[in-house]
Every structure is written in structure tokens, then in C-alpha cells.
Amino acid sequence: MKLEDFELGGTNLKSSDFKQGTVLTTEWEPDLKYAWDNGVAIGRYLAELKEGRIIARACHSCKRIMLPPRMFCELCFRPTDEWFYVQDTGTVNTFSIARVNWDASRRGPDEPALLPAVIEIDGASKGMGILHMLGEVEPEEIRIGMKVRAVWKKPGERTGAITDILYFKPIAPARHTPPAKASAGAKKKVKTKARSKAGAARGKR
Amino acid sequence: MAITEKITSTTVPTFWEGEIPVRYVYTYGIAGERFFRAVKEKGTFLATRCEDCDITFVPPKAFCDRCFEKLDDYIDVGTTGYVETFTISFRNMDGSEKRHPRILAMVRIEGTDGGLIHYLEGIDWEEIAIGMPVRAVFKPKAQRKGSIEDIVGFGPVE
């Protein structure tokens, strides 16, 4: 068989077919709202964010300090063991400079780009990144491996949400950050060791 | 055990609210376009028929779902039928009581194997019966947009 020997289905319509009504349509907007239960781990995570702290959970079996916290370890498949405050600083694992909004509409010329990033939080195990935003930084100055610190909403304005952290900003002036490729790997390794020891001492129930 | 640990503070948020911000614009498809064009412009119903399987589809289908053959011969089957089954709704979506009960029926279109789910209008709910003949009542042509709402409902056959 060859595709070329068949008359293929699929009738393409143009936007104008919809605007001019050359094709009939019907519309529907679902009226659904959700209230997602936070559960124990995320409930505590959000409550701590309200207090300006980031909390993780530790699994004593695989020795991971996990963020976001979870009450079971998906690798060891057992309950996690203890709560663990981590720092509000971290390292940029990767980032983007976004010119589009969630609905694929474009950001206007006067609107700053959105700066989503995966940030590996200090005190959590290596590679434990969370999605958040970068701020107080020129997009072209962002580098993978850059050290950043959370900028929090004022205590009275915090609601117990991931957005209680407004964004993460560079700790050192961006221009002093060494190129990501050269430094990121080595730097992280050293820190991780120091981190887990310090973390264990700080861990509290 | 840690996994059973409870949140004891009542001040912590225990749920997160959200919604999925989508709406839909549906085309009717090859057969559906023909059907709703006829509703809008002629105030009648079209069907397709599979001779091999002896089935007449209303609303029409572009293919026979039994033998998978293409169907593209559209026939006008008129607007009368009979009540195949019905239900009477006394409550609104929010649970409150309806001022006037509404009858929702499955109407089999005469001479076909298909039909429409729609309201019965102008029929007292105490007189409704399975098998009762009914006829589609359309909105005035100028108000019809090519949708199921172009049909007001099914009413009695005089």
C-alpha cells in the first residue's frame, strides 16, 4: 500500500469559516471548580511557606531530603520519616525567558518576560528542584548554576501558597557568576555533602 | 507512623481551589453539518441509511458503525415521531423545585432507527404516554442558528 494511493480524510477549516459562519458550530463552557485536598505533606508545606520557611521530608532509607515534601517515598515505597527545614536559597538548575502567557497569548511589548526556573533548594538532596520564578535580574544575566535567594511576600500578605515566595533573586551580582558549565557540577557536589550533614543536625520533628 | 500524622492546626489551609480555564467550540462534522443546516434552513430532519445493515440513522452518520461503509445519501425523514421513553423533571440543577415540571423524552423519528432527546412542549405531564405521536416545534426561521436549540421541543400531533 502507499498513502499516495488513498484519498485521505481530514477537511481543514480556516478561521474565516468560523467567523463568517460558513461552518456551523456550537459552544460550551464547563462550569467546574475544584477544591483539591492538600493532604498532610503539602498542607504543612503551605503552612510553613506562610511562616516564611521551606520544609521538606526526609526518607531514612534512601537518605533523600525531598522537596516538595511527601509522606511516602516513591522510590523506597515506605513512609517518610521526618520533617526537615531547608533554606530559602538555592541554585538555578535551568530557566527560561517566557514571552507567552499560560493561554499562549503573547506578552505585550511593555510587559516584562516571565522567568520560570527550576531551583535546587539548599538543604534538600541534590537535584531536588522546584518550579518557581526569578526576579530582580536582567534576563540576559541569568546563568545555570547561579545562586539565588527567595524574596518573600510580607508576613501579613502571605496566604499559605507557593506564591508566598514572590520569586528568587540572585545572591551575588549576576556578572560575577562564573559560567554555568564550568562550575555547576563541581560546586554542587561539594555542597551536597556539607548540606546533608548540616541538614541532619537541623532536622526537627 | 508518620504517614498517619494529622494536621492539628485549624488555621492551615487544607485545600487549594482552582479551575481549568477552557471552553469549547465544536464543529458538527460532515454529517452533523448537513443535519443542522437542514434544521436551520428547512426546519426538517435529515437521515442517512445503510441498506446493507437496514439501519436509518437520525441524526445522520457519515458512516455505518456496523459495517463501516461510507454513507452520503441524505434523506429527509420529516419531523414527526413517537415517544420512545420519557422522564419528568421536577427539580432544577441546583436541587430547587421547578415551577413547571419539564418532560424530557427520547423521540423516535418516524420510519427511522434514530431519534432525538428533547423536551416535550404543550403536553400535560399527566397525559404523557410511551408511544404517543409527537412533532418537532421549531423556532421561527429568523431565530434559528443551526443548533439543537433551534428546536423548541416536540409537541402533540393535531
Next chain:
Amino acid sequence: MGMRKVAIVGAGITKFVRRAQETGKELSWQASKMALDSCELTLDDVDMVTLGTAPDAFDGVHMKGEYLADGAGAIGKPYMRHYVGGGTGVFSPIHGWFHVASGMADICLVVAEEKMSSCHPHPQGAFLTIFDHTTEQPLKPTLIWIFALEMNRYMSTYGISKADIARVSVKNKRNALDHPSAQIAENITVQDVLDSETLCWPVNRLDISPASDGAAAIVLASERVARRLTDKPVWIDGVGFSLDTAYWGTRDLCYPRYVETAARMAYDMAGIKEPSKEIHIAEPYDPFDYKELHHLEGLMLCPRGEAARLTAEGYTARDGNLPVCPSGGALGVGNPIAATGLMKIIEIFLQLRGEAGKRQVPGTPRCGLAQAWGDLMQVGTVVVMRI
């Protein structure tokens, strides 16, 4: 393991278009009917049906499998729907393979359909739900972020430039000029990709496949039946699938380990020891141009970090050592999610049979592979096929 051999004996596909007039049922029927016609079967011959289609939220139909059943030829038959996000289309033949390999069915119709155009303001609204509703959605993410973040990490880890990656888009859109289903086939240059609108740096508009409507279908048969139906059955010799954690921020974003796990499973089953030598032609999933490179590495068809260089050298061109996405891929043919994966399976089917027309790769490929990937960048699905 007592499993029967399974062959692909027929295929069907619609054009991939931005907005189809056809309903999803009608698209499914067009592809399914063509697949049955291509091997001279009727619906009566079909024992079982499987259907792949991605999120219900694209259509706002919360029983999409059932909704599409009549177009998939499933009325009155054992029927199952499967869904693993973007990995769905290559899971479709795997799902059908289970039915036939197990001895439950001699002929299984496998259908994949997607209609994304009903969803407004954009299918992105539905994609939003893949992000965690409490810890991620409040940041108002778009799906493109996740690709941009992964692509940046990939580029940075291996020192790859945007131009290196853009070559994939150029190659695939050009290959698609010869595909009768193609939605966005065109002859463009690397510079065109780099000059196209930046959506989420490093992702530009021409780095991305479009939203599409379309359907595809194949017919699977047991060995006995397949040999009766055709003298060119294409055997499904290996299947693999694997899922990584939904805590995507925890993963190594520069390498798709879940693809490797799925590939190893499929290679083991097919007895493949050296994939880069034994696989002659590949259709990895390419919704974004860097993903083709990412996946070639995960599939162990290119050494890690080397796929871009090999692409630049023409290794993956249609007449290269390892033709990759000779169909034109998602970047050129279009990306109606589930249907795209099955389109890739169909391309390998046709290429191995020497029936790919103008897209036919030189030589006589004997072994090919299709792969898809999806969900929260966490599922890998792989099928190895031989003639």
C-alpha cells in the same frame, strides 16, 4: 514467554490539519476504514479494538474512549482505551500487541485520534492541568516552559547551540513535503528558525510542532493470519514502556532516562544488542526539535550529547546512515498527539515494506523503531519493528 508473533498488516491515516470539520468520530472512521481497506478486511474480521487518545480536556468529553467507539469500529466488540499523554500513539500498537500476542485476538484494530481544535482559547488551557495544582499551577505556567527549561538544560550540559537544534526542525519540515498528511511542511533554513518569534527562550515558534486534528489506524494480526493476508507483514519484535516520577523538578532534565528504560525493554525483547548498528531507521517523537536529539540519545542510537553533531553531519537525513523522522515527524506532518505516534509507526511500516513513495529511504531497511514520550516529560514508549 509463550507469546505469539504479531504483525502490522494494514494502515490508515487522515490529513493532519489545524481545524478539522470532521468530528473526532469521523476522523477515527476515516483512518480506521482506510486501514481495513488497505489489507482488504472488513469490520466483521476484527476481533478486538484498542483506541489511543490524549486528554479528555481537549474535547471536553469525559468518556472519550466511549465517545469515539463507533468511529473506531468498536461497537459490540471488546474495546479498550489507553492514555499516556504524548506517549499514547506509540502505546497504541503496544496495547493492541498484548491482545494479539496473548492469543486473545487474531485481528486487532488499533486506532489513535486527536482533535485539539475544539479547545479554546488554546489547548494550552487543558495542558495546564499536568502541572501540580497546588505547588505549580499558581505560577501560571504554560507547557512551553517545561520544554524551554529542559532544552536550556540540555544545551547547557552539552554546549549545544540553538542553531544546532534548529537543524532538526529544518530537516523534518523538509521531509514532510513528501508526506500526503502534512500540515506544516515547508522548506526553511536554520536562520528562519532562529529568526522566528521567541516564545519562551530558548524555544522559538519554529522549534515547535503545531496543534492539530487527525487520526491514524493500523491493523494487527497474529502470525498465522498475517501470512495469509500479506506477503509483507511487518513484525512487532519489541515493545517497551516506562514511567518516571511526576516530581519532574527532581529529574535529570538533560537526559530522558525513562526513554532509555523503555528502549532497553524493547531491545531485549527484539534481541537487539547494539541499537545504533541494528536499527536502520527511526521515528522518535519530535514535538520540539531538541526532543528528537534528546530521544535519539535516550534510545541509545546516538552517544549522549552527540545527536546534534550527528544531525549537522547529515547522519539523520533521509539518505544518512540512520534516517530519523523520514516522515517529517510532528514538526512537519503535524502533532495530533495520539495520532502522531501512530503516524510514526505507520511510517516505519511503509518504509520497511518499501512503500513510502517519495519518502522512501535508500537501501533496504530491515529494522526500524518508533518512540513517543509524554505526560509530565515522564513516559517513554518504544516499538521495534522488523520485516
